Amino acid sequence: QQQVRQSPQSLTVWEGETAILNCSYEDSTFDYFPWYWQFPRESPALLIAIRPVSNKKEDGRFTIFFNKREKKLSLHITDSQPGDSATYFCAATQVVGQLTFGRGTRLQVYA
Template sequence: QQQVKQSPQSLIVQKGGISIINCAYENTAFDYFPWYQQFPGKGPALLIAIRPDVSEKKEGRFTISFNKSAKQFSLHIMDSQPGDSATYFCAASMSTDKLIFGTGTRLQVFP
């Protein structure tokens, strides 16, 4: 019940296209859902996060969509660029608890 399931494991998108990464969780007590971005040879860094009181959060080309009833959330990258090529991790936590990470999605954006 503590797992966060992430898909796909890898994703290839053409420049300008939309990248979509999905995550699902079981624990309804989770109340914080961040996405982390990791470039090769670097540590993950916070990209964008959402709380379950909203269904969508947008920051530039990055949008989180949240479906509380389905216990799913997704990251959408609009107008994907080669510089977006990285590994993306979704995560979830309960207040005052540790983050549980998904298994990661390797995104490759080709020009």
């Protein structure tokens, strides 16, 4: 059973549009939700993260919206740029040190 689910599997947007990447989780004891992005042939890197005490976390063009009751979160990328094209992984942790990952959303931004 997948503990962390992501949708869509792939997403294409035009430059300047808002990309919305979705994530849901099963375990209500998860208490930290980082998003990682990975460019081809590079390492996954931490992009932005949120804790359930907040329902929103913003960092520039990247915003996480968090709904604890529904166990859902989403990553919004406003004014998408071709350089944002990457695979985005939603992750969660309940035990410090163990990240549980989703399968990722592959985002393509066309100019």
